[in-house]
Amino acid sequence: MSEPFEPKIIAFVCTYCTYAGADLAGTSRLKYAPNVRIVRLPCTGRISPMFILKALQKGADGVLVSGCHPGDCHFTHGNYHARRRWMVFRSLLDFLGISPERVKFSWISAAEGGKFADLINSVTEDIRKLGPFDQYKELIKETETPATL
C-alpha cells in the first residue's frame, strides 16, 4: 500500500482574527492536520493575490486565505476590500484552469479555535482528494531543467 498523499497547504491569515483563532486552537489542545503552514499578515487587505501565486510557484498543492468576519476587521474594512478581490481572482483562476477548489477562503474569528481546527481538517481532506497539483508542478519542473538548444 502506498502512503496517503500529504498535501502541502499554505495559509495566509490575518493576525487579529484567524491567527488568534489558530492560537486558541493550539492552547485548547485541539488536534488538527499538520499539512498547513501558516503565514501571518496584518490584515486580509494585505493579502495580495501575488502571495497565492507565489505559494503555488513554490509547490503548494493548496492555499487557504482567512481573516476576520465582515464587520470585525481591526482596520474596519480591509476584509471588505479583500472579499471583492478574491471574488474576481477566483473567477480568473477558474477561467485559466486553476481549480478554485485549491484556493479556499474563510472567516475565522479569534474565538473560533474549534472552527479553525475543523476547517484545517476539511481543507486538508479536500485537497488530498484532489491530489497533488501535478499540472502546475510540471511547469515548475520545466524552469529547473537547463535550457536545451
Place this chain on the structure above:
Amino acid sequence: MITQEKYRTRVKELLANNSVKMVIGYKQGSTADRRRPLFVRSFEEADELVLDSNCIGNLAGYLVTEGLLSDEKRVGIFLRPEGIRSINILAAESQLNTEQIIIFGFDTSGREVKALQGEQAGDFSGLIDSLKEKPPEKSSDALLYRIDQMNTEERFAFWKDEFSRCIKCYACRQACPMCYCRRCIVDSNQPQWINTSSHTLGNFEWNIVRAFHLAGRCVGCGNCDRACPVNIPLRFINARMAQEVFESFDHYAGTSQTQEPVLASFNKDDSETFIL
C-alpha cells in the same frame, strides 16, 4: 469621408486659434488597410489625417505619455467609445484631467464612419450608459464557447499551450492604455513575484497578474490582443474579468470620470457565497 473632412477642418480650426497644442489621430499605415498613430501639430500634418473603418487602435494610452499634459495645454484625440471609456478611467484614477482633452469621437458600423456628438468626456455619458445596458457578450465566439465547456484540467492544458508561446515581450502591456504604471510588477525584482524567464510558469503568472490588474478597468479595445506577436487570445481573459465585475458588482468600466475603481471600493453586501 465626410466625417474625415469635417474633423480635419475642426482640427485646423483648433490649431489655428491655439485651443490645442496637438491632436492625436490616425494616418495611413504600412499596408492599405493599416492605420498608424499621427501626432498633428501643423496644418500639413492635419491633411494626413485618415478616418475610416480601419482606424481600430485605441489611442488613449498616448495621453499618459510622461510630460505630455503637464503644461496644462489641451490635446485633441480621435477616440471610439472604448477610447472615451479609457479617458474616464484614467481621469477617475487621477492620471489626467478631462478638461485638457478634446475628443473627436467616432464609431463605425461596417465601412461606415459616424461622428459622435460632443467634445468633452462628459458629453458622451448618455452613449456610454446605453452601452452598459447591452451586457457583455457571452460565448458568442466559438473558441470561447469551447473553453467554457472544458473542465479545469482541459482549461489548464489549453492555456498552458497558449502561454507556452508567450515570449514576454510585454507588447500587451505597452499597447494597453490602462497599463501606465511606471514600474510594472513584472519589472520589480525585490521581491520578484513573477518568474522572468519565458518558461511557461512565468508566462502563466504574468498573464494572470496582468488580467487581474485590468479587472474592472479593461474597456475591451483589443489593443493587447492585436499587439500579441504570438496570437494568444488575450481578449477572452480580459473580457471574462469584465463580465465578472459586471455580474458581481454591476460595474461597467469607464462610465464616468468620478466612477470608483471597482477593486478599490466595496459594498458591505457584496456576495461571499464562496467564503467558508
